[in-house]
Amino acid sequence: MTEFLQQLINGLAFGSILALIALGYTMVYGILRFINFAHGDIFMLGAFAGFYLAPKIATVFPLPSIAGAIVVLFLSMLICAALGVVIERLAYRPLRKRPKLTVLITAIGVSLFLEYAGQFFFGAAPKKFPDILPVLPITKIGGLSLNSNQLVVLAVTLILLVALRFVVMKTRIGTAMRAVSFNPEAAALMGVNTDVVISFTFALGSALAAAAGILWAVNYPSIDPLMGILPGLKAFVAAVLGGIGNLPGAALGGLIIGVTETLVSGYISSTYRDAIAFAVLILILLVRPSGLLGKKEIEKV
Amino acid sequence: MNFRHAKTFLLGAIALGSLASLFADKINPYWLFIFYDIGISIVMAVSLNLINGYTGQFSLGHAGFMAVGAYASAVITNRFGDVNFFAANGIFAVALLAGGLAAALAGLLVGVPTLRLRGDYLAIVTLGFGEIIRVILQNMDQVGGARGLSVMHGWTNLFWTFGLAAVTVYVVASLVNSTYGRGFIAVHDDEVAAEAMGINTTKYKVTAFVIGAFFAGIAGGLYAHAKQFVTPGGFGFMQSITFVVMVILGGMGNTVGVILAAILLTLLPEGLRMLAGINHLGWIGETRMIIYSLLLIILMLTRPQGLFSLKKASVQK
Numbered sequence: 001m002t003e004f005l006q007q008l009i010n011g012l013a014f015g016s017i018l019a020l021i022a023l024g025y026t027m028v029y030g031i032l033r034f035i036n037f038a039h040g041d042i043f044m045l046g047a048f049a050g051f052y053l054a055p056k057i058a059t060v061f062p063l064p065s066i067a068g069a070i071v072v073l074f075l076s077m078l079i080c081a082a083l084g085v086v087i088e089r090l091a092y093r094p095l096r097k098r099p100k101l102t103v104l105i106t107a108i109g110v111s112l113f114l115e116y117a118g119q120f121f122f123g124a125a126p127k128k129f130p131d132i133l134p135v136l137p138i139t140k141i142g143g144l145s146l147n148s149n150q151l152v153v154l155a156v157t158l159i160l161l162v163a164l165r166f167v168v169m170k171t172r173i174g175t176a177m178r179a180v181s182f183n184p185e186a187a188a189l190m191g192v193n194t195d196v197v198i199s200f201t202f203a204l205g206s207a208l209a210a211a212a213g214i215l216w217a218v219n220y221p222s223i224d225p226l227m228g229i230l231p232g233l234k235a236f237v238a239a240v241l242g243g244i245g246n247l248p249g250a251a252l253g254g255l256i257i258g259v260t261e262t263l264v265s266g267y268i269s270s271t272y273r274d275a276i277a278f279a280v281l282i283l284i285l286l287v288r289p290s291g292l293l294g295k296k297e298i299e300k301v
Numbered sequence: 302m303n304f305r306h307a308k309t310f311l312l313g314a315i316a317l318g319s320l321a322s323l324f325a326d327k328i329n330p331y332w333l334f335i336f337y338d339i340g341i342s343i344v345m346a347v348s349l350n351l352i353n354g355y356t357g358q359f360s361l362g363h364a365g366f367m368a369v370g371a372y373a374s375a376v377i378t379n380r381f382g383d384v385n386f387f388a389a390n391g392i393f394a395v396a397l398l399a400g401g402l403a404a405a406l407a408g409l410l411v412g413v414p415t416l417r418l419r420g421d422y423l424a425i426v427t428l429g430f431g432e433i434i435r436v437i438l439q440n441m442d443q444v445g446g447a448r449g450l451s452v453m454h455g456w457t458n459l460f461w462t463f464g465l466a467a468v469t470v471y472v473v474a475s476l477v478n479s480t481y482g483r484g485f486i487a488v489h490d491d492e493v494a495a496e497a498m499g500i501n502t503t504k505y506k507v508t509a510f511v512i513g514a515f516f517a518g519i520a521g522g523l524y525a526h527a528k529q530f531v532t533p534g535g536f537g538f539m540q541s542i543t544f545v546v547m548v549i550l551g552g553m554g555n556t557v558g559v560i561l562a563a564i565l566l567t568l569l570p571e572g573l574r575m576l577a578g579i580n581h582l583g584w585i586g587e588t589r590m591i592i593y594s595l596l597l598i599i600l601m602l603t604r605p606q607g608l609f610s611l612k613k614a615s616v617q618k
Contacts, residue, residue: 035421094602100420101359102605105549108542109601112594120591233428233538240425275436278429282415285426289418 002143007266008259013150013219015258016157020212021235022242022250023164024205030181030245031201034100037107038087040232041114042080042206046213047129047223048122049076054130069132073156073214077207084206085199093195118225126224129217153215160211161251164204168247173200181245234261234277241281243294252292256280311471318463325459333459335571337527340462341520342563344469346547347556348516351473353545354554355482356509357489358416359424362431363517363544366404368536369434370518371525372444374400375452378526393456397465397522404518405511407434412510416503419492431541438533449532457527465523469516474556476512485509489554550600552607561609569593 021043028036050072054063057075061068091110095103136148168174173196179187180197188194216231217223238257242249257277265273284292325333349363374396381392411430418426439447476482484505487495496502525531547566551559573592577585585592600608 029421035424091598091602095605098605101549101553102601105546106598106601108546109594109597113591113598116590116594120587233432237425237429240422244421269440271440272436275433278432281429282426285418285422286414289422
């Protein structure tokens with residue numbers, strides 16, 4: 001039982017990182033109806049932004065410290081948000097009226113570009129992420145060993161999810177986002193500036209991916225330019241699993257994938273872990289073709 | 302491409318392939334392997350074009366079927382030791398066919414349950430199946446697991462590569478131009494309308510999927526016996542993406558364009574590698590793949606209808 005709870009906590013920590021990435025996929029899909037394949041690489045760039053920022057910030061805030069870690073997290077999110085907006089402006093906006101497949105291939109091109117440019121500028125060899133958070137001694141509660149970093153992951157994810165919920169549901173720009181995702185033409189006719197809304201969506205999604213990158217690097221401190229590929233794919237699977245375009249669905253999907261993968265690799269076989277996410281996805285899509293929380297789209301003729 | 306041209310192409314390419322294979326030992330081995338790569342890419346891209354281009358079903362797992370074909374055919378040929386010329390080609394033909402059939406079976410298993418999904422959902426599920434095939438191969442110790450499998454015989458030659466590329470082009474072109482084949486295009490143009498006209502859309506989708514997978518399996522067999530070493534990692538998601546890019550650059554559903562794109566995209570990295578050999582251009586060596594990805598983005602921005610399509614780009618309503 002203790003071991004099960006232990007695995008569950010590991011799974012939740014992993015799953016909440018996936019959930020943060022999945023939210024970016026699902027927001028972009030909800031508004032533009034295309035898969036932003038470069039999103040996993042934004043996650044990678046978030047981790048690298050933290051890697052290069054940490055020594056600079058350490059001159060102001062001694063690291064590891066909580067204040068310093070928050071500054072690193074915040075600045076990385078800001079950098080990636082700007083990057084997300086630039087990518088959308090340069091690569092996706094000119095293609096907005098083209099078939100989705102064209103945009104998808106462009107997104108793949110952007111993803112390859114970020115990976116290869118990352119290998120060129122950062123070097124292909126894995127790097128050790130600096131300790132930005134004070135690691136508390138492992139606390140034992142009834143035989144359960146809790147890593148302070150895992151608690152940080154869970155707490156930061158929770159805070160970001162609440163903040164995102166607030167932005168999307170309560171603010172003007174959030175209302176505009178929902179309007180555009182519901183019907184872009186009607187929203188534009190009602191005076192919503194769709195370009196601004198789309199840029200904002202990319203900024204928001206990329207900032208969440210950057211946060212996920214930092215959390216990932218704190219937890220698994222080896223980073224390399226290709227680290228975004230698999231978490232990116234799994235997060236995308238999570239977004240589809242929850243019903244793509246649906247925010248709570250993405251968070252739920254991330255947690256399901258994270259927990260299942262950890263449990264399966266803990267109890268059955270760790271060599272099959274990369275296939276688990278896809279197997280879960282296929283099983284669920286066979287029963288619910290539009291995902292767990294997705295609405296069935298009725299095709300009008 | 303219309304039917305008449307396809308037949309000329311078939312005969313021409315087979316003749317050229319067999320003629321060229323007579324001179325194979327005079328060709329620089331480096332170029333020989335690039336020619337094999339081109340032939341294999343043509344088989345992959347043209348067969349994927351049947352699924353993605355003509356039938357309009359977005360599949361991201363084509364490399365998975367290639368892996369099935371590669372492993373199945375290699376397991377068969379590895380059972381044989383040194384054999385004479387005729388036996389070698391006979392065994393190779395059977396092994397390629399078996400690889401194709403194994404991949405087609407995998408295609409059927411994947412296609413029947415999943416093809417009722419649409420668009421992006423189908424794309425991600427096919428991607429998932431490709432990854433699952435890779436992970437399963439990684440865990441099969443009988444075929445070397447993650448370490449990979451050595452293939453004893455290097456039986457792939459120009460005759461087989463270009464002969465089979467020609468057969469693929471011929472089959473896909475004549476299938477799409479036949480009465481039966483109109484169904485694929487109908488499914489692509491408007492699935493709902495096609496269904497209303499009494500076309501069994503699921504049957505067409507599964508057929509396209511199985512035929513596409515069959516040729517991908519054959520390409521896998523050629524690949525295994527050209528490289529003489531296969532690893533599960535060589536058939537990952539990035540490989541599938543490369544073939545999808547060929548189809549889209551070629552102009553979806555345009556066989557000639559897809560062939561040209563397959564040739565171009567196989568040569569492009571090599572061409573950049575060669576440019577890097579020239580003085581002053583050494584920097585290209587390290588930035589080769591960055592240039593490749595930038596070219597891809599620029600091509601999509603400037604010619605979204607595909608590189609070789611004469612039609613105007615369609616604008617989404």
